Amino acid sequence: MSKQYITEKELSDMTGRALQTLRNDRFNGRGFPYIKIGRSVRYDLDRILTILDRSTVKTSSFENGGGC
Numbered sequence: 708m709s710k711q712y713i714t715e716k717e718l719s720d721m722t723g724r725a726l727q728t729l730r731n732d733r734f735n736g737r738g739f740p741y742i743k744i745g746r747s748v749r750y751d752l753d754r755i756l757t758i759l760d761r762s763t764v765k766t767s768s769f770e771n772g773g774g775c
Contacts, residue, residue: 712742712749721755 715754718739719726731746732738741750 711752713752713755715741715750718750718755730748749761 713721715726715729718724719729729738733741739750740754741748743749
């Protein structure tokens with residue numbers, strides 16, 4: 708299976724972070740890991756999903772079968 712990469716616009720839509728915030732983060736050496744292909748910026752979808760999963764805060768009410 709080949710790797711899947713997403714654009715900064717797709718990452719912005721997925722995370723709710725503004726495009727300019729993603730660009731500022733890259734410029735300042737922080738934020739999500741990315742690759743450059745020429746002038747294009749791409750994000751490894753698997754890595755992004757892993758990062759988001761690790762950032763998930765699990766609350767006790769949901770772990771015990773509860774909910775909102």
